[in-house]
Amino acid sequence: MDEALLRTLTPTVIGILGRRGADFAAAEDAVQEALMEAVRVWPDDPPHDPKGWLVTVAWRKFLDAARADSSRQRREELVEAEPEPGPGEAADDTLQLYFLCAHPSLTPASAVALTLRAVGGLTTRQIAQAYLVPEATMAQRISRAKRTVSGIRFDQPGDVGTVLRVLYLVFNEGYSGDIDLAAEAIRLTRQLAAGIKHEEVAGLLALMLLHHARRPARTSPDGRLVPLAEQDRSLWNARLIAEGVDILQAALARDRLGEFQIQAAIAALHADARTAEETDWVQIVEWYDELLCVTGNPVARLNRAVAVGEADGPRAGLTALAELDPALPRYTAAAAYLHERDGDPVTAARLYAEAARSAPNLLEREHLTRQAARLNAQLRE
Incomplete structure (x- = not known):
């Protein structure tokens, strides 16, 4: 059973159903049912044309649902317009599906979940496990997202920047449960890069x-x-x-x-340095200057201050840091590091301990706690 193939084909098949007349929610539901059927049937009877098989089965699932719908006129139009079985269409609608799943009307969390389900081909259970939430909670999130975009046409242009931000959110979740979200984000971004x-x-x-x-x-x-x-x-x-x-x-x-x-x-530039000491921090600061011109992102300003501390010395880094809002994420950890490099272990130990209390995850909290303990042990010697 080629699970990777199923996940790769999912957005294409959803797109084909969309161009045949199914709205997004109905198309996505039908394809999910077809995928479950594939999991049941393919191990004993693998199809010669997996994509054609999925399109045929998903379209039939959609029509079954349409026949049970209260809108008889629309139902009859779809049945009369049923094309021959098989993929038929040569176009790839995956790109439009990226835009739809990352629509600005969705919250970031909903956009991520919908992208993983419709474009990534993951099941609701897999997504829930990756985000450490109950399956029912994730199912509700996906259902709300589908309702939100249900009236949006497949052929409307989308914003590439929004899609990229959603994919970057997926990547930054890293690894959790059975799904490696970093690897999944890379796969989806490769797919997007191949289409645009x-x-x-x-x-x-x-x-x-x-x-x-x-x-x-x-x-x-x-x-x-x-x-x-x-x-x-x-x-x-x-x-x-x-x-x-x-x-x-x-x-x-x-x-x-x-x-x-x-x-x-x-x-x-980090990857190019054979050792940490060989890092070209001056050029890194220049790139952060470029980044600030493009985005003005306060987190970039924080990272730049640390880079300045490496390029021009910790005092220069602390001066740059003093211009920023102390409420920024990881501000206190950056200050602790620069104070330690500046030869002030007392202040650094206090700041490491303070940063540990507000660390965004357990790994960082443990690391910062160890840094504080290390300095305090040195001070007692």
């Missing part, structure tokens, strides 16, 4: 690959978080790094700079 020539799509794909390449070194064998400067770089995936750099260079050559290309350029 867009510099920022390429930039996001490059960024994902460069970050994902460092994943084997991010945690120690006992599960502890390993900061970038302390990672064993021999564990980084050289193939993913090379691919990410190639994709990024091709995107940058088009001279239409965007935020994901800039973030990828920063990640590429």
Whole structure:
């Protein structure tokens, strides 16, 4: 049973049903039923044409539901217009499906769930397990999202930037349960890049690959978080790094700079350094300046302050940090790091402990707590 093939075909089949007259919610429901039928039938009787089989079965499921609907006139029109079995259409509607699932009317959480279900082909149970919520809760979230976009036509243009933000949200969830969301986000972004020539799509794909390449070194064998400067770089995936750099260079050559290309350029500079000490922090600061011109993102300002601390010394970094809002996520952790580098372990220990209390996840909390404990132990010696 080729589960990967089913997930790849899902958005295409939904799109075909949409062009045949099904609204999005009905098309998605019918395809999910067809997928369950495929799981039951294919192991013993694999089809010669998987896509054609799915289209035929999904269309029949849709018609069965339509015949039970109260709108008799619409039902009869659809039945009369039923095309020959099989895919028929050569066009790929996956791109429009990306736009629909990332529609601005949806909340980010709903857009992510709907994208994973309709474009990614994941089941509601898989998505719920990945986000550590009950299946019923995720089913309600997906149902509300489908109702929200049910009246939106498939052929309306969408916003690529919104799609990219949704995919980046998926990527940043990382790994949870049986579904590797980082790998799933990369797969979906590859699929999007194959269907559209867009510099920022390429930039996001490059960024994902460069970050994902460092994943084997991010945690120690006992599960502890390993900061970038302390990672064993021999564990980084050289193939993913090379691919990410190639994709990024091709995107940058088009001279239409965007935020994901800039973030990828920063990640590429980290990947290019054989040791932490060889990192080109001056160029990284320059790229953060570019990023701030494009986005003005306060988190980028925070990261720039840390980079300035590496390029020009911790005092310069603290000066840059002092211009920012202390309520920013990870502000206190950045301040602790810069104070430690500036030779002030007392302040650094206090700030590490404070940052641990507001850490966004358990790994970071444990890491920051250990940093505070390490400095306090040194101070007692």
